[in-house]
Amino acid sequence: MIFQSIQGTKVPALGFGTWKLNGLPCEEAVQEAIDIGYRHIDTAAMYGNEEYVGNGIQLSGIARNELFVTSKVWHTHLSKEKLRSSAEDSLRKLNIGYLDLLLIHWPNPDVPLEESIGAMLELQQEGKIRHIGVSNFSTTLLQKALQFTAIFCNQVEYHPYLSQKPLLDLCQQQGILLTAYAPVAHGEVMHDPVLQEIGKKYGKSPIQVTLRWLLHQPFVAAIPKAGSNTHRKNNFDIFDFTLKEEEMQAIFKLNRNSRMVNPSWAHEW
Numbered sequence: 392m393i394f395q396s397i398q399g400t401k402v403p404a405l406g407f408g409t410w411k412l413n414g415l416p417c418e419e420a421v422q423e424a425i426d427i428g429y430r431h432i433d434t435a436a437m438y439g440n441e442e443y444v445g446n447g448i449q450l451s452g453i454a455r456n457e458l459f460v461t462s463k464v465w466h467t468h469l470s471k472e473k474l475r476s477s478a479e480d481s482l483r484k485l486n487i488g489y490l491d492l493l494l495i496h497w498p499n500p501d502v503p504l505e506e507s508i509g510a511m512l513e514l515q516q517e518g519k520i521r522h523i524g525v526s527n528f529s530t531t532l533l534q535k536a537l538q539f540t541a542i543f544c545n546q547v548e549y550h551p552y553l554s555q556k557p558l559l560d561l562c563q564q565q566g567i568l569l570t571a572y573a574p575v576a577h578g579e580v581m582h583d584p585v586l587q588e589i590g591k592k593y594g595k596s597p598i599q600v601t602l603r604w605l606l607h608q609p610f611v612a613a614i615p616k617a618g619s620n621t622h623r624k625n626n627f628d629i630f631d632f633t634l635k636e637e638e639m640q641a642i643f644k645l646n647r648n649s650r651m652v653n654p655s656w657a658h659e660w
């Protein structure tokens with residue numbers, strides 16, 4: 392495993408995403424992911440699966456302090472009272488004592504950021520959450536959030552087809568983790584001739600090359616989701632090769648500013 396050292400905390404750079412996993416398959420997926428070696432799990436109140444993620448964690452038998460668990464508060468729940476109640480509900484469902492990281496899932500211009508961050512700071516002081524972060528924040532919004540507290544992470548869409556250069560530059564300057572969601576562009580990278588060609592040299596798939604490319608970048612973590620256990624194993628099998636600088640650059644050139652997640656409530660990127 393590769394770790395990113397963020398504000399004194401070691402974060403496993405490869406995590407497991409759970410969006411669209413639910414019920415027993417979600418429980419099994421989380422348990423199996425932990426068996427494979429994943430130690431960083433991503434969920435959200437909005438995914439409606441925290442109870443199953445929590446069951447998967449219990450079933451794995453892993454010690455709590457070996458895991459890094461993230462959850463998120465939905466953008467309709469950012470007022471002081473709603474944020475607290477959402478986070479406490481997440482904790483009850485996950486049943487893991489504390490969250491390593493709580494994120495504002497999407498910004499909401501109708502609720503002052505200071506109010507949401509104030510509520511998160513209270514939860515942090517009470518030991519319910521270890522770190523405070525955001526998701527889907529632009530550089531401008533991230534800079535605004537930094538006026539109120541230390542931000543641990545900004546979770547955003549990031550893969551070879553969507554550059555995040557200005558945001559990553561800011562995260563690297565400020566010591567903030569950039570967690571890449573949709574890191575394999577929902578599987579689309581599989582068909583890419585450049586990634587296929589690079590993968591051939593190492594006996595790796597375009598998806599494995601993509602994950603390795605992300606993890607070579609300082610301050611970046613990636614949280615691929617895989618319902619299939621074969622995919623979960625393949626995605627974890629990326630620590631026995633490294634990419635050359637020219638291969639890294641060839642992958643950066645694949646950028647076409649293509650966003651897979653752009654809902655109606657997203658702000659100006």
Ligand SMILES: NC(=O)c1ccc[n+]([C@@H]2O[C@H](COP(=O)([O-])OP(=O)(O)OC[C@H]3O[C@@H](n4cnc5c(N)ncnc54)[C@H](OP(=O)(O)O)[C@@H]3O)[C@@H](O)[C@H]2O)c1
Nearest residue numbers: 408409410572573574575576577578615616617618619622
């Ligand atoms: N903060 C946010 O707003 C936000 C938004 C989106 C996602 N996320 C988080 O990021 C995680 C990952 O993003 P995502 O789920 O949207 O997209 P993703 O991880 O890029 O793609 C998931 C898709 O790729 C397939 N896949 C994964 N590994 C594969 C492999 N080795 N070979 C072939 N196909 C493979 C999966 O198939 P199978 O399932 O069939 O294995 C699934 O269809 C989410 O689960 C969630 O935790 C956060």
